[in-house]
Amino acid sequence: MSFDYDLFVIGGGSGGVRAARIAASQHGARVALAEESRLGGTCVIRGCVPKKLMIFASEAPHAIEEARAYGWQVEAGRFDWPAFRAKLHEELSRLEGIYQGGLVTAGVDIHHQRARIRDPHTVQLADGTLKTAAHILIAVGGRPTRPGIPGDELAMISDDLFEMDSLPGRVLVVGGGFIACEFATILKGLGCDTTLTHRGDLVLRGFDRQGRELVTHQLEQIGVTMRLDVQLQRLDRDGGGVRATFGDGTSERYDAVMLATGRHPYTGDLGVENAGVSLGRRGEIVVDKWSQTSVPSIFAVGDVTDRVNLTPVAIREGHAFADTMFGNHPRHVDHAIVASAVYTRPHELASVGLTEEEAEEKGDIEVYAATFRPMRSLFAGSQLKAMTKLIVCEQTRKVLGCHIFAPEAGEMIQLAAVAIGMGATKEDFDLTVAVHPTLAEELVTMRMPVRRGGPSHRAAADEQAA
Incomplete structure (x- = not known):
């Protein structure tokens, strides 16, 4: 044919x-x-x-x-x-x-x-x-995706933010994922009085919990009003703005509402x-x-x-x-190890491989982590902490996951993804000489695990508790 x-x-x-x-x-x-x-x-x-x-x-x-x-x-x-x-x-x-x-x-x-x-x-x-x-x-x-609540047609979606005639004075961002966190960061940085509401207790479901805690705290620190553990119930026109009614019975008026409730x-x-x-x-x-x-x-x-x-x-x-x-060259994409970054500010959250929670369900692990105030922001008086974290298989010593919360973390995770994709072990990271003074050197200077987890460690803890 x-x-x-x-x-x-x-x-x-x-x-x-x-x-x-x-x-x-x-x-x-x-x-x-x-x-x-x-x-x-x-x-x-x-x-x-x-x-x-x-x-x-x-x-x-x-x-x-x-x-x-x-x-x-x-x-x-x-x-x-x-x-x-x-x-x-x-x-x-x-x-x-x-x-x-x-x-x-x-x-x-x-x-x-x-x-x-x-x-x-x-x-x-x-x-x-x-x-x-x-x-x-x-x-x-x-x-x-719009959430299907009454009045959701009154809200913007992420596409609309690039077309606004003017910035809203007071804005509500609805959601807790990549888009919600990034646009809450953007709008606050551009001078908008920004509130983020999310039905969970932490943003960024699916990421490593420690990183989620740090991002949630950072959003609060930069001045975003966080309304967590509450569901948006409806939106109504209120003059030139929008009134948002929440599941706890409260309501607030905003100049604009942006939905970031998934795709x-x-x-x-x-x-x-x-x-x-x-x-x-x-x-x-x-x-x-x-x-x-x-x-x-x-x-x-x-x-x-x-x-x-x-x-x-x-x-x-x-x-x-x-x-x-x-092209007579059969190949497919391995989706198992894909790095990603959430571009919040001043610190980004970047990740590749398994989270601590995922890895614990698969086997026994060691967790190497460091939290600290980076030199640059510390000198300027910032209280925000950075984090570097490696998840290591106890049996094979392979690094199963890497998580970084720091300025330009996305730039660092790209290089870590190469090593992890090649099957690097914790000892391979240890053999790498640090570049000093950098934030990234923490990835190769963490010598002792901060904790262990997995089936064997849980059983041992249960036995000891009994």
């Missing part, structure tokens, strides 16, 4: 663009790509990139305060949000142009419209045009049911390790599969798919 293309990609985010470009430029495939919004997807247009630039902008007040402590006579001026926003969008347009240019150079046909699946080899564009392909790759990513795979009205593609409980596309769906000709990568929802993972999955299908 003759097809219009060897590959049709639905979605122009990081994973879809990488798959299309590699398949076309390196492996000679005939490729088309459809994107209903802007090329670059969530990360480039409404996620990682603009968020990180906003983080940089929000750091200025802290940097000025620290400069004073180091003897500089400086004062902060007024933050010009419209000027920053204009420059931000200029940068995003530049990056979008790079994405489009890469696809054009590779020979990919770009369709700037929505595409739906008609059958295992056919997609229909929004203008009604039908295109056939030997293989279809779904890379449409995810979208923010879901963007599979609605995609037409996957027309081809018989299996979906999971959350609407995610179910795939095997080769990113293949229940339909042999249809594949999926990135957040739409709800495996590890990080941009670099989507890029790796897209590249591996292209090499496997068109």
Whole structure:
């Protein structure tokens, strides 16, 4: 059977663009790509990139305060949000142009419209045009989830923050994950009176508990009002603002409310049911390790599969798919060891591998940890503590996890991830000579475990208690 293309990609985010470009430029495939919004997807247009630039902008007040402590006579001026926003969008347009240019150079046909699946080899564009392909790759990513409470349409989602005409004077951030913590940090740093509400007792569920405690404490220390262990019940219009009613019976008025209550795979009205593609409980596309769906000709990568929802993972999955299908180089992505970072300020939380809690359930472990006030901020009078932590298997001596809470922790965890991915032992870390004076040297100077855990240690403790 003759097809219009060897590959049709639905979605122009990081994973879809990488798959299309590699398949076309390196492996000679005939490729088309459809994107209903802007090329670059969530990360480039409404996620990682603009968020990180906003983080940089929000750091200025802290940097000025620290400069004073180091003897500089400086004062902060007024933050010009419209000027920053204009420059931000200029940068995003530049990056979008790079994405489009890469696809054009590779020979990919770009369709700037929505595409739906008609059958295992056919997609229909929004203008009604039908295109056939030997293989279809779904890379449409995810979208923010609203909690389904009365009035939630009155709130912003994370996408909206980059489009605001002005900064809200008083803002409520709802959620306790990456996005909530980072945007609470940003909004507070830019001068907004910021409250974060979360139904749990600590933010960042799924991270190492010690790190979660430190991030929660830091948010309080930088002036974010924390409303924990309480659920948002409803939102109502209140003049020019929004009134939030909580599960404890209290209510507060805010100029704006931002929802950061999770994301879901963007599979609605995609037409996957027309081809018989299996979906999971959350609407995610179910795939095997080769990113293949229940339909042999249809594949999926990135957040739409709800495996590890990080941009670099989507890029790796897209590249591996292209090499496997068109490059005669079968390979898949190992999702077991993936580093990540939460860009709060002044300290970030970064992690790779198992948390202490996860590792304890799998076997006997040793925990090496150090908490201390970093030299730079200590001199400036800060009380905030940093943390470095290694989780070590007692039997194999392999480092199972590394967790860092410190300035620029994301930069450090990238290098730690290389060592852990190679199977480094605690003794390998010990043999590494420290770079002094640095914060990172703590990773190679912790000699004695602060505690042990796991089945054997729990049994011994129970026996001793009896």
